[in-house]
Amino acid sequence: xxxxxxxxxxxxxxxxxxxxxxxxxxxxxxxxxxxxxxxxxxxxxxxxxxxxxxxxxxxxxxxxxxxxxxxxxxxxxxxxxxxxxxxxxxxxxxxxxxxxxxxxxxxxxxxxxxxxxxxxxxxxxxxxxxxxxxxxxxxxxxxxxxxxxxxxxxxxxxxxxxxxxxxxxxxxxxxxxxxxxxxxxxxxxxxxxxxxxxxxxxxxxxxxxxxxxxxxxxxxxxxxxxxxxxxxxxxxxxxxxxxxxxxxxxxxxxxxxxxxxxxxxxxxxxxxxxxxxxxxxxxxxxxxx
Amino acid sequence: xxxxxxxxxxxxxxxxxxxxxxxxxxxxxxxxxxxxxxxxxxxxxxxxxxxxxxxxxxxxxxxxxxxxxxxxxxxxxxxxxxxxxxxxxxxxxxxxxxxxxxxxxxxxxxxxxxxxxxxxxxxxxxxxxxxxxxxxxxxxxxxxxxxxxxxxxxxxxxxxxxxxxxxxxxxxxxxxxxxxxxxxxxxxxxxxxxxxxxxxxxxxxxxxxxxxxxxxxxxxxxxxxxxxxxxxx
Numbered sequence: 001x002x003x004x005x006x007x008x009x010x011x012x013x014x015x016x017x018x019x020x021x022x023x024x025x026x027x028x029x030x031x032x033x034x035x036x037x038x039x040x041x042x043x044x045x046x047x048x049x050x051x052x053x054x055x056x057x058x059x060x061x062x063x064x065x066x067x068x069x070x071x072x073x074x075x076x077x078x079x080x081x082x083x084x085x086x087x088x089x090x091x092x093x094x095x096x097x098x099x100x101x102x103x104x105x106x107x108x109x110x111x112x113x114x115x116x117x118x119x120x121x122x123x124x125x126x127x128x129x130x131x132x133x134x135x136x137x138x139x140x141x142x143x144x145x146x147x148x149x150x151x152x153x154x155x156x157x158x159x160x161x162x163x164x165x166x167x168x169x170x171x172x173x174x175x176x177x178x179x180x181x182x183x184x185x186x187x188x189x190x191x192x193x194x195x196x197x198x199x200x201x202x203x204x205x206x207x208x209x210x211x212x213x214x215x216x217x218x219x220x221x222x223x224x225x226x227x228x229x230x231x232x233x234x235x236x237x238x239x240x241x242x243x244x245x246x247x248x249x250x251x252x253x254x255x256x257x258x259x260x261x262x263x264x265x266x267x268x269x270x271x272x273x274x275x276x277x278x279x280x281x282x283x284x285x286x287x288x289x
Numbered sequence: 290x291x292x293x294x295x296x297x298x299x300x301x302x303x304x305x306x307x308x309x310x311x312x313x314x315x316x317x318x319x320x321x322x323x324x325x326x327x328x329x330x331x332x333x334x335x336x337x338x339x340x341x342x343x344x345x346x347x348x349x350x351x352x353x354x355x356x357x358x359x360x361x362x363x364x365x366x367x368x369x370x371x372x373x374x375x376x377x378x379x380x381x382x383x384x385x386x387x388x389x390x391x392x393x394x395x396x397x398x399x400x401x402x403x404x405x406x407x408x409x410x411x412x413x414x415x416x417x418x419x420x421x422x423x424x425x426x427x428x429x430x431x432x433x434x435x436x437x438x439x440x441x442x443x444x445x446x447x448x449x450x451x452x453x454x455x456x457x458x459x460x461x462x463x464x465x466x467x468x469x470x471x472x473x474x475x476x477x478x479x480x481x482x483x484x485x486x487x488x489x490x491x492x493x494x495x496x497x498x499x500x501x502x503x504x505x506x507x508x509x510x511x512x513x514x515x516x517x518x519x520x521x522x
Contacts, residue, residue, distance in 0.1 A: 038305050038308050038309070041305075041308050041309055041312050042308075044312060044316070045311075045312040045315055045316075048312075048315060048316045048319055048320070049315070049319065051319075051323070052319035052320070052322065052323045055323040055326060055327060056322075056323065056326060058330075059326040059327060059329065059330040062330050063329075063330060067402065069404070070402055070403065070404055071404075071405070072402050122358065122359070122362050125443070163435075164409050164410065165409075166443060167355075167359070167436065167440065167443065168355070168406075168409050169354070169355055169358045169406060170406070171409065202410075203408060203409060203410040206408075206409045206410075207404060207408060207409075210406060210409075211395075211405050211406060213399070220392060220395065223358075223362075224361065224362045224365045224366075227369070228369070228450065232450075233447070233450060234447055234450060234451065
């Protein structure tokens with residue numbers, strides 16, 4: 001645009017006998033000649049720039065603060081604003097059965113293979129420690145699990161946690177014997193260990209990660225126990241504190257009984273390669289389901 | 290050579306005028322942009338497409354989801370345990386309807402850029418303050434209620450999980466009837482005062498649907514020789 005204006009001006013100057021060319025020359029001379037700086041104008045411009053910059057910053061911070069804990073495309077993990085959150089990426093959907101244990105990499109675990117039956121997470125306060133393999137499945141459904149050390153958290157401190165959880169969807173509270181800190185919050189792929197029940201990071205963690213569609217593998221999965229014969233809320237499968245044996249399912253799912261069942265059910269194609277087929281590269285075909 | 294100087298406003302030489310013009314343009318642009326930014330900030334919670342966090346729309350969508358999800362839990366227990374076909378059908382109907390409605394409300398909140406569920410540390414029902422309706426029993430420091438009207442206690446839910454036969458059918462009908470009675474004023478309030486048409490519409494559907502089911506469950510209780518629980522305060 002600026003160059004276009006210049007060339008127009010130049011052609012116009014030629015056409016009109018150089019009158020404007022003269023004035024342009026005069027202006028250039030004036031630039032070199034006029035030494036006194038317009039300090040008032042410069043200061044005014046600086047002032048306006050500073051004012052506008054201040055307003056922009058203020059508005060930006062205000063909008064950011066309002067949306068700090070709101071999960072959105074632009075803010076997929078608000079827990080990044082919380083100090084002390086541990087993060088690990090876990091594969092979802094690896095199931096074990098009720099006779100198996102998983103050799104979890106973390107204590108309390110916050111992801112990995114889990115029982116096909118999930119623990120009830122409808123704002124349940126468990127009185128007894130619950131089998132970990134069931135609890136991890138509820139994390140996959142978007143629940144937040146608050147675990148506490150029953151030797152360290154009791155009475156008033158425990159009541160604060162109960163009040164937070166009871167009747168609130170996608171929350172569950174349970175003792176976790178041997179926990180190395182008084183309190184530990186778990187969401188799928190996220191954990192935060194704390195010392196006090198009135199730590200404001202508890203609410204921030206819940207706001208950031210409960211039903212977080214970007215962080216939970218199956219948000220809005222059911223929290224209600226599917227079948228009381230498999231998971232009885234009033235008498236849940238008990239927690240096992242002993243370390244799992246060598247037959248435990250690995251974190252990558254190897255050793256899971258459901259894995260071999262799936263193969264027998266034909267979910268994993270096991271057709272012999274010599275099977276007659278018109279399609280030369282059936283292995284590359286996308287799965288039908 | 291008579292015209293050495295351009296006619297310029299008195300006291301303004303060429304470069305100085307250029308500076309002043311540039312400065313003035315900057316002032317106009319920046320002040321305008323700054324005002325625009327401030328207006329945006331002030332209106333960020335009030336845009337028609339996104340009801341404010343304190344609005345009836347957002348409060349209803351968050352709280353009614355929690356209310357609905359407990360009904361889903363209770364209906365699921367009844368559906369699993371009852372041997373009475375009429376109770377089974379009603380439980381399945383309530384469970385599916387309210388699960389669908391809860392998901393619809395969660396979808397609105399996502400689109401609005403609001404939290405999908407109410408803050409765990411805050412009470413419920415603050416969006417209905419000034420309505421004159423009952424707001425449940427306990428009041429939290431944040432100004433809301435700890436428990437929404439009609440919600441079953443943990444003990445009641447645990448009992449529902451353990452009973453069977455006619456005792457289960459009666460307890461389910463009693464708890465669900467009271468649960469509906471608690472939801473109806475919430476739905477009425479949102480049907481009257483929500484700012485968004487589709488929110489008022491769903492609230493109206495909940496209102497009429499649950500009002501009809503209150504009548505049905507009262508009849509079903511009578512047919513089983515039982516009476517409703519006292520309505521929520």
